[in-house]
Amino acid sequence: xxxxxxxxxxxxxxxxxxxxFLVSSGLTLVFGIMGIINVAHGSFYMIGAYLAWSLAGVxxxxxxxxxxxxxxxxxxxxxxxxxxxxxxxxxxxxYQVLCTYGLILVFEELRSVLWGDDVRSxxxxxxxxxxxxxxxxxxxxxxRLGISVVCLAVALGLYLVIQKTRLGMTIRAGASNxxxxxxxxxxxxxVYRIVFAAGIALAAFAGMIAAPVSAVAPGxxxxxxxxxxxxxxxxxxxxxxxxxxxxxxxxxxxxxxKVLTLQVGGLKLLPELSSMxxxxxxxxxxxxxxxxxxxxxx
Amino acid sequence: xxAFRNTGANGLAGxxxxxxxxxxxxxxxxxxxxxxxxFFAKILIMGIFAMSLDLLLGYTGLVSFGHAAFYGxxxxxxxxxxxxxxxxxxxxxxxxxxxxxxxxxxxxxxxxVRMHGIYFIMVTLAFAQMLFFLFYDTKLxxxxxxxxxxxxxxxxIGDWQPFNLDNFAHVYYLVLVLFVAVYVLLRVVLASxxxxxxAGIKANEHRxxxxxxxxxxxxxxxxxxxxxxxxVAGYLAAVQFGVVNPEMMGWHLSGAVMMMVILGGMGTLxxxxxxxxxxxxxxxxxxxxxxxxxxxxxxxxxxxxxLLPKGLIGLFGDLLHRLxxxxx
Numbered sequence: 121x122x123x124x125x126x127x128x129x130x131x132x133x134x135x136x137x138x139x140x141f142l143v144s145s146g147l148t149l150v151f152g153i154m155g156i157i158n159v160a161h162g163s164f165y166m167i168g169a170y171l172a173w174s175l176a177g178v179x180x181x182x183x184x185x186x187x188x189x190x191x192x193x194x195x196x197x198x199x200x201x202x203x204x205x206x207x208x209x210x211x212x213x214x215y216q217v218l219c220t221y222g223l224i225l226v227f228e229e230l231r232s233v234l235w236g237d238d239v240r241s242x243x244x245x246x247x248x249x250x251x252x253x254x255x256x257x258x259x260x261x262x263x264r265l266g267i268s269v270v271c272l273a274v275a276l277g278l279y280l281v282i283q284k285t286r287l288g289m290t291i292r293a294g295a296s297n298x299x300x301x302x303x304x305x306x307x308x309x310x311v312y313r314i315v316f317a318a319g320i321a322l323a324a325f326a327g328m329i330a331a332p333v334s335a336v337a338p339g340x341x342x343x344x345x346x347x348x349x350x351x352x353x354x355x356x357x358x359x360x361x362x363x364x365x366x367x368x369x370x371x372x373x374x375x376x377x378k379v380l381t382l383q384v385g386g387l388k389l390l391p392e393l394s395s396m397x398x399x400x401x402x403x404x405x406x407x408x409x410x411x412x413x414x415x416x417x418x
Numbered sequence: 419x420x421a422f423r424n425t426g427a428n429g430l431a432g433x434x435x436x437x438x439x440x441x442x443x444x445x446x447x448x449x450x451x452x453x454x455x456x457f458f459a460k461i462l463i464m465g466i467f468a469m470s471l472d473l474l475l476g477y478t479g480l481v482s483f484g485h486a487a488f489y490g491x492x493x494x495x496x497x498x499x500x501x502x503x504x505x506x507x508x509x510x511x512x513x514x515x516x517x518x519x520x521x522x523x524x525x526x527x528x529x530x531v532r533m534h535g536i537y538f539i540m541v542t543l544a545f546a547q548m549l550f551f552l553f554y555d556t557k558l559x560x561x562x563x564x565x566x567x568x569x570x571x572x573x574x575i576g577d578w579q580p581f582n583l584d585n586f587a588h589v590y591y592l593v594l595v596l597f598v599a600v601y602v603l604l605r606v607v608l609a610s611x612x613x614x615x616x617a618g619i620k621a622n623e624h625r626x627x628x629x630x631x632x633x634x635x636x637x638x639x640x641x642x643x644x645x646x647x648x649x650v651a652g653y654l655a656a657v658q659f660g661v662v663n664p665e666m667m668g669w670h671l672s673g674a675v676m677m678m679v680i681l682g683g684m685g686t687l688x689x690x691x692x693x694x695x696x697x698x699x700x701x702x703x704x705x706x707x708x709x710x711x712x713x714x715x716x717x718x719x720x721x722x723x724x725l726l727p728k729g730l731i732g733l734f735g736d737l738l739h740r741l742x743x744x745x746x
Contacts, residue, residue: 157536207724213536214481215723218680221673222719229713342669346547349540357536395555399548403529406541410532 121379124258129375135264137371138271142326144348144355144363145278146319152358153295153315156208157216160223162345164320167227168193168327169336170235173242182245186328193324197317205316206309224342231338240336267329274322275364282360291315295358347374350402356415365413370398436601443594447587456658459590461698462597463654468678468690469604470647475676476684477608478640479620480531483539483672484546487526488519488645490667492652494553495519497565497662508573508583515653516646522549523645524638531637546667554664564663567656583657593654600647604687607643616640677719683731692730 121129147161171192175185204223208216243249244263251259282288294301294308302308327341334340351370355362377397382390390397405413443462447455467489474480492515499514500506526545533541554562570583581588607613615636618626626633656662665671674697682693700718704711726733 151536157539204720204724211727213539214475214676214680215727217481217483217539218673218677219720219723221677222716222723225712225716225719227716229710229716233710233713346544346669350544353537353540353544392556393552395551396548399544402541402544406529406533410537412537 124254125379127254128258128260129379130372131260131264131268133372133375134368135268135271135371136375137368138268138275139326139330140344140347140351140371141364141367142271142274143323143344144351144367145275145360146322147348148352148355148358148360148363150316150319151352152360153291154205154209154312156205156316157213158205158220158319159217159345160220160227161319161323161348162341162343163224163227164193164196164323164341165327165330165344166231166339166341167196168324169242169331169334169340170231170240170327171324172328172331173240173336174235176242182242182332183247189328190321190325194317194321196324197320198313200320201313201316206312209312228338228341237338239338242331242336244332261333263332267333270329271326274325278360287311287314347398350398352412354402354405354412356412358416359412359414362412362414370401373397373401440594440598444591447590452586455586455590457698457702459586459593459654459658461695462593463651463658464675464678464694464698465691466597466600466654467648467651467675468682468694469600469687470644470651471675472679472684472687472690473604473608473616473640473644473647475679476686476689477613477620478616478637480637480641481539481676482542482641482644483669483676484526484542484544485644485648485675486669486671487546487549487667488523488648489652489655489671489675490553490662490664491522491549492516492519492649493656493662493666494559494565495649496571496653496656497567498559500567500569500571503568505569505572508571509575511571512650512653515656516649519649519652520642520646523642527638527641527645531634531641543669543672546669546672550664550667550669553667560663562664564661564665567660567662570657570660589658593658596650596654600650601687601691604647608687612636612639677722681722681726681729683729686731689729689731696730 143161143165146164147158150156150158150161168189171189172182172185175189176182179185179188200223204219208219244261248263248266251261252265253259280288282291290301290306290311294306294311298308301311347370351363351366354369355364355366374394374397377394378391380390381388409415443458446458450458467485470488471482471485474482474485495515495518496506496511499511526542530538530541530545553559559565573579573581573583581592583589583592608616615626615631615633618629618631619633619636623633652666655666675694678693678697679690680693681696682691683689701711701715704714707714728735
């Protein structure tokens with residue numbers, strides 16, 4: 121592998137990792153702050169992609185579709201918290217998993233009713249549909265770079281909101297002692313609703329910006345969900361910093377697992393078994409640190 | 419003393435009820451058409467599968483979200499030892515499939531049983547998905563199409579063939595016999611000192627540790643037993659349907675079987691069986707209603723998990739309790 125190919129794969133890996141971070145940050149926030157394990161989180165990645173695809177068709181522009189889709193996904197998040205999730209706060213994780221597993225079936229089927237079961241594709245928006253030439257034959261698409269930049273900006277924004285604002289302070293306080301915050305006169309229910317909707321919107325937003333570079337397809341949320349579970353487990357549950365580091369690690373491992381070749385004694389391991397690399401990484405890290413890289417001990 | 423006498427009476431009554439249920443189930447092939455016989459066999463297979471999960475979920479407090487892995491692996495074990503256009507030997511392939519499931523459970527369990535709570539849920543799911551992708555993405559065993567088992571296993575002892583698995587009624591009776599065997603085995607295991615340790619781990623693992631129990635080993639043994647039992651179900655499913663595919667270890671099935679256990683009632687053996695039956699009947703009913711039956715199934719799961727924390731057994735129990743109160 122020469123340097124340019126390496127550079128391209130490196131950028132791809134980081135971009136994939138950052139996209140994973142957008143989805144998994146919502147998952148880890150909702151768990152860390154509200155204590156809710158939401159296995160339907162991946163469905164919102166899918167819903168985001170389908171919203172972007174259908175709204176871009178209706179409104180005629182990806183850039184118009186984006187804000188509308190974000191607003192819609194926040195509304196869906198608020199409604200879902202009010203309808204279902206708020207009944208789960210004091211329940212065992214088992215019931216949270218089950219209930220949200222039921223939600224996956226509902227969302228997957230609603231998607232089938234609303235948008236059908238065909239694989240869709242969304243063209244890359246005109247403005248960013250160009251490439252940066254690296255050598256005479258190799259180039260890198262601007263849109264993918266754009267995804268990385270946007271994801272980094274969101275990561276920075278998350279950090280600022282959680283660490284530097286009053287809302288962030290309330291959120292952190294609520295995560296450590298819900299009852300105390302409530303008795304100080306803060307409407308913790310409202311804070312939870314906002315956090316849940318924000319988590320949902322992050323996953324949906326990841327789906328929207330990923331839609332032009334990946335197929336908009338049924339079941340696309342499930343694959344992402346499982347990978348995000350791995351991210352969150354490696355990074356440590358509830359840790360946004362851990363999610364960021366684990367996402368980029370997984371993005372790189374997954375990308376290079378697909379392009380490198382590895383043989384041990386005539387047995388072809390890579391790229392044949394590339395879909396397993398991330399799980400192997402998880403197993404190794406968990407043997408070393410059962411609570412993940414930045415997790416609290418349970 | 420009164421309490422002891424009651425347990426004894428309950429135990430006898432339990433055996434009587436079990437015998438009556440088995441006799442009733444044994445009559446099914448004489449009375450019903452092929453479709454329903456196979457449907458009942460499917461319920462019993464899922465019943466075995468759900469009981470095996472309840473060993474972890476209800477009795478030991480280990481919420482496994484990847485239990486389908488062991489079910490699927492056993493099916494694949496049969497498919498892989500079946501030569502093309504020929505039959506495998508039933509007497510060797512069944513123990514082999516169970517052993518494979520048990521070994522896979524040992525390997526995965528070694529990593530996962532040291533986890534707690536939510537980590538356990540996520541990591542069991544991740545390992546099951548890892549196996550799923552191993553079979554789905556690689557050409558190791560038919561890829562995402564799976565493998566057809568063209569000829570069902572033959573159960574010959576010398577020249578004598580006690581049963582023929584091409585006959586759907588024989589398959590049904592085989593399933594029934596194994597179902598009863600698994601039920602009795604789990605009953606015995608759960609009543610043994612080993613079973614009491616599992617109950618102790620569920621109630622308070624730290625206390626069990628300070629009492630000197632190496633809980634890791636007990637949990638691992640329980641995980642392997644549950645995996646091997648799920649393997650029995652997976653083998654039977656492969657025999658009945660004549661095909662295995664990666665969906666057999668997919669997380670939809672893991673979720674569904676978890677739902678059966680919860681629906682029926684965790685921490686009992688009758689509950690998961692009841693849950694499996696209700697689940698399969700609901701599926702059959704919803705599928706007849708609409709193409710988008712997943713919507714109904716999903717809605718049903720959401721409502722049950724919100725409204726029925728103790729499952730159907732708990733609901734019946736509450737109703738009986740209320741009736742008893744009103745009458746007496």
